[in-house]
Amino acid sequence: xxxxxxxxxxxxxxxxxxxxxxxxxKTLSPWLFYDEAGSELFEQITTLPEYYLTRTExxxxxxxxxxxxxxxxxxxxxxAELGAGTATKTGILLRAATKRQPELLYQPIxxxxxxxxxxxxxxxxxxxxxxxRPQLANYITEPIHIDRPAGTAILxxxxxxxIGNFSPSEAKAILTNLRxxxxxxxxxxxxxxxxPGPNKSVNTLISAYDDAQGVTAAFNRNIxxxxxxxxxxxxHETCFRHEARWNAAASRxxxxxxxxxxxxVSIPTNSTGPSQTIHFAKGETIxxxxxxxxxxxxxxxxxxxxxxxxxxxxxDPQSLFAVTFSKA
Ligand code: AVI
Numbered sequence: 648x649x650x651x652x653x654x655x656x657x658x659x660x661x662x663x664x665x666x667x668x669x670x671x672x673k674t675l676s677p678w679l680f681y682d683e684a685g686s687e688l689f690e691q692i693t694t695l696p697e698y699y700l701t702r703t704e705x706x707x708x709x710x711x712x713x714x715x716x717x718x719x720x721x722x723x724x725x726x727a728e729l730g731a732g733t734a735t736k737t738g739i740l741l742r743a744a745t746k747r748q749p750e751l752l753y754q755p756i757x758x759x760x761x762x763x764x765x766x767x768x769x770x771x772x773x774x775x776x777x778x779x780r781p782q783l784a785n786y787i788t789e790p791i792h793i794d795r796p797a798g799t800a801i802l803x804x805x806x807x808x809x810i811g812n813f814s815p816s817e818a819k820a821i822l823t824n825l826r827x828x829x830x831x832x833x834x835x836x837x838x839x840x841x842x843p844g845p846n847k848s849v850n851t852l853i854s855a856y857d858d859a860q861g862v863t864a865a866f867n868r869n870i871x872x873x874x875x876x877x878x879x880x881x882x883h884e885t886c887f888r889h890e891a892r893w894n895a896a897a898s899r900x901x902x903x904x905x906x907x908x909x910x911x912v913s914i915p916t917n918s919t920g921p922s923q924t925i926h927f928a929k930g931e932t933i934x935x936x937x938x939x940x941x942x943x944x945x946x947x948x949x950x951x952x953x954x955x956x957x958x959x960x961x962x963d964p965q966s967l968f969a970v971t972f973s974k975a
Contacts, residue, residue, distance in 0.1 A: 660877045661919030668925045668933070677812055677936040679870050681759070682877075688866040695862055697854040700808055703968040704838050705736050708806075711961040711970070712743035718959060718972050719802055719834060723748045727793045728804040729786045729825060731755030734766040736806060738774070740836075745776045752796055756782045787813075787821060793828040801829060806838035806970065811899070811939040815949070818939075822953035829975035835955055837971045842898050842940040846965045849893045852940065856891035856900050864889035867902050870935055880914045890932065899939040903932035946971050 660679060667674040681689065693701040708715075716724070724744060728737055734755055745751050751774075755766050763781035771779050784791055793801055803825055810818050825835065843849050856863055867889045871882035887904040894901050906927035914923040941949075943960065946969060950957045955973035962969050 657877055658919050660873070661914075661917075664874055664878060664880070664914060665920060665923055668923070673925075673927075673931070673933045675870055675933055675935050678758075679873055680866060680936070682869075682873050685866060685869045685873065686759075686762075688862060688869060691862050692858075692866060695858045695860065697858040698863075699851070699855060699967050700840055701736070703963045704806060704808070704970065705739070707961050707963055707968060707970045708736055708739045712739050714959070714961070715740065715802075715836060715970075715972055716743055716747060719800060720832070722800045722832065723798060724802050725752045725754070725794070725796055725799040726802050726804065727754040727756065727828075728806070729756050729791075729821070730805065730807065730809045731757045731766060731781075732759070732762045732807070734762075734770060737766075737804065738770060740802075740804070741770060741774055741777055745774055748776075750776050750778070752794070752799075753777060753779050754782055754793060755779065756784050756786050756791060758783070758785050786824065787817070791824060791828060801833040803829065803833065803835045806836065808838050808840040808938070808968070810837065810949075811840055811941070812936065813939075814937070815939075818949055819953050822949065822955065826954040826975060831975060833975040835950075835973045835975065837946070837950065837973065839941045839946055839969050839971065840938070841962075841966055841969055842942045842945075843893075844966055847967055849895075851967075852893060852900055853891050856902060856938070857889065861889075863891070863902075867904055867935055870933075871904065874914070878914050878919065879917060880912060882912050883910070886910055887933075894937075897937070897939070898941070898945070899937045901934060902936040902938075903934050905930055905932045941969070943969070 663676050692698050757763050760783055767779040767781055868884045871884045874880040886907050890903040890905050892901045909929050910927040912925045916922045947957050950973050957971050957973040959972045960969050
C-alpha cells in the first residue's frame with residue numbers, strides 16, 4: 648500500500664477509536680475487523696460448519712445461475728459487483744455467462760486493492776473470454792461509476808449478505824447510489840441472510856456468530872489487537888469476552904466484546920492525535936457489529952424504497968438465505 652494511503656487508513660482507525668470508545672454505549676465500526684489478520688479470520692469463518700451463509704448462498708447460485716441469466720433476457724450482459732472481495736462465489740455466474748456470450752466484462756468494486764488484484768488474477772486465468780476491470784472505490788460513501796460497453800445490459804451483484812452489516816438507512820443509501828448507474832433492462836442480484844422462521848432457529852443464528860472453535864471470537868477480538876498494533880493501545884484481548892446476541896426488535900445479530908472485569912486502557916499520544924484513556928466497568932461492552940436478518944417483506948421494502956422492482960427470489964430448501972433478482 649502506498650505510504651500516503653497507509654497513513655490515511657491509520658488516521659481513520661484512530662478517528663474511529665477515539666469517537667467510538669468515548670461514546671456511550673461504546674462502539675467500534677465493523678470495517679476495523681478487516682486488516683490482514685482479520686481478513687484471514689473471516690475467510691476461515693466462511694468455511695466453519697456453523698457459518699451456513701457462504702455455502703448456502705453458493706448452493707443457490709449454483710442451482711440458479713441459468714435462471715438468473717435467463718431473467719436478464721437475450722441481450723449480452725456486463726457484470727458489476729459491489730464489495731466483491733476475492734469474488735470466489737462470483738465465478739459461478741461468470742462461468743455461466745461466458746457460456747452464453749463469447750466475451751464478458753466483469754467490474755468488481757471494492758475498497759481492498761489486494762482482494763481486487765487476487766480476483767483479477769484468479770478469474771482471468773481460469774475463465775476464457777472474461778475481462779476483469781477492477782475499481783478501487785468506497786461504494787458506501789462515494790458515488791460509483793459502472794462502465795457500460797455498447798449494447799450490453801448490466802447485472803449488478805451485491806451478494807454475501809454484506810448489506811446486512813449496514814443500518815436500514817445506510818443500506819438504502821448504498822442501493823440508491825447503485826441504482827443511479829442503472830437503466831431499464833439492467834438488474835440487481837442481492838444476497839441476504841434470512842430472519843428466523845419455521846426451519847431456522849435463533850440458535851442456528853447465534854451459533855453462526857459464536858462457533859465452537861472460537862474463530863468468530865478471535866475475529867471479534869482482533870479488532871482490539873488491531874488497535875494495539877496500529878495505535879499502540881494496551882488492550883488485554885483475553886480480558887474481553889466475545890458475545891453474539893439476537894436483537895429481535897431490530898432483527899439482527901449483534902456482536903459485542905464484554906469486559907470481564909473493571910479495566911483501564913490507554914491509547915498513547917501518537918502521530919494520529921493526543922492520548923486517550925478508556926475506562927470499562929465489569930460487563931460493559933463494545934458493540935462491534937450488526938448483522939441484519941431479513942424477512943421476504945423486508946427485502947422487498949428495501950429494494951422498492953431504493954428504486955428496484957424485485958421479480959424473483961431464490962432460496963435454499965430450508966429458507967436460510969435468499970438471493971433476490973430485481974429489475975432496475
Ligand atoms: C461480512 N458479513 C456479511 C459477515 C456477517 O455474517 O455479517 C461478517 C461476520 N461477522 C461475524 N461473522 C461473519
